[in-house]
Amino acid sequence: MKFLRLAAIMAATPFAAFSDPLPSWTASASKQQIIEFVDAVTNPSGESYVTPADRIAVFDNDGTLWAEQPVYLQFIFAMDRLAELAEQDPSILTSPALKAAAEGDLQTILQGGHEALIEVVNASHSGSSVEEFQDAVATWLETSRHPETNLPYDQMTYQPMVELLRYLRDEDFKTYIVSGGGLHFMRVFAEDAYGIPPEQILGTYGETTYDISDGVPVINKAPGIAFIDDKEGKPINIERTIGKRPIFAGGNSDGDFAMLEWTTAGDGPRMGILIHHTDANREWAYDRESPIGRLVDGLDKGPDMGWVIVDMANDWSRIYTGAN
Template structure:
């Protein structure tokens, strides 16, 4: 080949590569993994574990089909203070439905909701919260509930920051989800929250499609309404995906034991124990809320997201405790 022809060929190749890059066909340089994490031991432990799982021939190698990662949602992927986001939805629904229920003006826990009395709501305990959920989440078709949730998320704002709830997701955790998926992991949400409350938004917020969301459910039944088949939501708890329910839910709905689990409270304790007790690689991490300035600082005494037993046992069980204040450069997608 002549020198002129070789130069022409080289020039053509460079030009073609440039055009393809502009067109988005060739990959561009990837952003630094976990860019919103400080360069601390926490970040290094996560990356070391992931590197070991993808290194063929190494002791920590895990085949792609078995690279299952599960994440709690409330307090792990998005903020859960001053109360669970789903509770915020239920409170708004009570106010919307109140004109149809004059008895709520004197009946607890609805009276406390209408009076804006959070302490009064808390006094009702778990049974009071269940009653709120049943009154505000049932009695309609699943498609109707999906639309109500979607519309609510479009405008509902956090009481402290004034940001949309959908902007209250943790950027470092979203980066972690992306990082795991780029290394062959399949990511799931396993949360105590209502599955049909989360599913309308999880794909947009986290890249996790509805079929990869495991959560608490209320009973549904098939019915014909106006000659149209629907699934009606009944005022009856079907499955609570919290505490010991989380490993059961993973087994029932995913069918594979995870090798990576992330949570933030004692409600995730059993899920972390189950994952890290298995033979072979197993990684558990706890998001510890230590940043009162950028988010909230809470653990052992919090009525929402209580972290006590799991925190006590984390070191002994080699669970990673992520210190939000020390380990994260940024908390939310955009600074509050």
């Protein structure tokens, strides 16, 4: 009789109620808080209900949705791209930073600081149309491998976060990327990797020009940075582009602090999550002292602001989409 009653209950209950929306997350407090939040804002009879039109979720990319060590993956592309361009025209290597980048000498570039990084990005990301640049990115993603994991870069997305994005969309959230990474760079792979279309990607963008080439209008990438989508720039860009304050925000570094702070300061139910890189065995462990993905304010202030600090080593049973 007990079996018959259970069978009747299962037959009357939607399959989704029994399925796990986040299978690569362990049975942790972080997972429970996320699911409880989503349940609360999608329950039409609950006090915390949020209409689908206002279910906006924003996520950083580097270190939040995919790896960012030993340096931002886009910068590895920049070095590879510069080496390729220098083979065609060695005269473009006009400084020690550019020569180091073409030789794959990351340490020398990092010693040159912010100016050296910008110089390499300018040289490798300008001088072509947007379409030509994105074709180069697509080719690089198809043919290159990470120097430490040997995985294709677009397989170094985080499986638990891909599941979270899918879960939110299944519950009528609209998901956006809001990242310090390059806008044109991320638009190449984000739809396939995350299910996020190009028009829902906010990022750093360089100067561009409108030109006529052989009678055809084109948008060309020019030297110079027009907007840096980082720190306080993130909420500014969200307000400017989306026009609504999100109710869910995810990041991993102090570069995301303002975005989470602004998101969770709004009225009604809000959630902020920070991915804490604690897994030196399956990925990398870093936070306060790291030049890439530095996380200090988020650890010190985030818990008091109600943010969920996701412990990668303990909260995720799997890391990358491309490896178990």
